[in-house]
Amino acid sequence: MKTKDRIVQASLELFNQQGERNVTTNHIAAHLNMSPGNLYYHFRNKEDIIRSIFQEYRAHLEANIQPYEAQQVDLALLTSYFDSIFNLMWRFRFLYANMVDILNRDAKLQSEYIEVQSQVLDRIVLIFNQLHQEGLLTLSQSQLPILADTIKLTVSCWISYRLSQSSETEITQPQVYEGLQRVLMVFKAYASPAAQADIEALQRHYAVKTLMPA
Numbered sequence: 001m002k003t004k005d006r007i008v009q010a011s012l013e014l015f016n017q018q019g020e021r022n023v024t025t026n027h028i029a030a031h032l033n034m035s036p037g038n039l040y041y042h043f044r045n046k047e048d049i050i051r052s053i054f055q056e057y058r059a060h061l062e063a064n065i066q067p068y069e070a071q072q073v074d075l076a077l078l079t080s081y082f083d084s085i086f087n088l089m090w091r092f093r094f095l096y097a098n099m100v101d102i103l104n105r106d107a108k109l110q111s112e113y114i115e116v117q118s119q120v121l122d123r124i125v126l127i128f129n130q131l132h133q134e135g136l137l138t139l140s141q142s143q144l145p146i147l148a149d150t151i152k153l154t155v156s157c158w159i160s161y162r163l164s165q166s167s168e169t170e171i172t173q174p175q176v177y178e179g180l181q182r183v184l185m186v187f188k189a190y191a192s193p194a195a196q197a198d199i200e201a202l203q204r205h206y207a208v209k210t211l212m213p214a
Helices: 003-018 025-031 036-042 046-064 075-091 093-097 099-104 107-133 141-164 173-189 193-209
Strands: none
Touching (some): 003 025, 025 036, 046 107, 075 093
């Protein structure tokens, strides 16, 4: 692995474990057994590292949050979408825990984040339109963007909300799966009778994961 990639992955690990606010470039360099000067050769500062992590986050979104093509909607397809949501929340959990502060420090990143989130919302609306055409969502087509934005809101805010409800400083995988259950609860409220069985199967599937050891 290239040194630059090692720095990005180590930073992501430390930000997730210790909280981005608590990690400096010196901590990252020490974790990698390299001099601060070597780190600064690749990245000017911590914000520069965060921007690189954000590009990985963006690539994950673009690869996994896409309308489906030429396949029937079934439990496997829905599971794939919800697994993608979980993987996003878990892999980049430090972003969700401290997004407002991170964006307030970096106007360029904030602009890119807003652009990416707008694109994600458009894709979710397209997916929901497909589900509506398949008869799997019962609300009117004009309400689909509101449902899409509500789902996105739940995903975006769950980790920071969960951390604010206790003295814990680190989110666990079962707690992230609890957030996924909230998303399913919202989704189920607007699912047609034809989709209810699959949604309930997903709820049982992810309920087991909320009971995993932390």
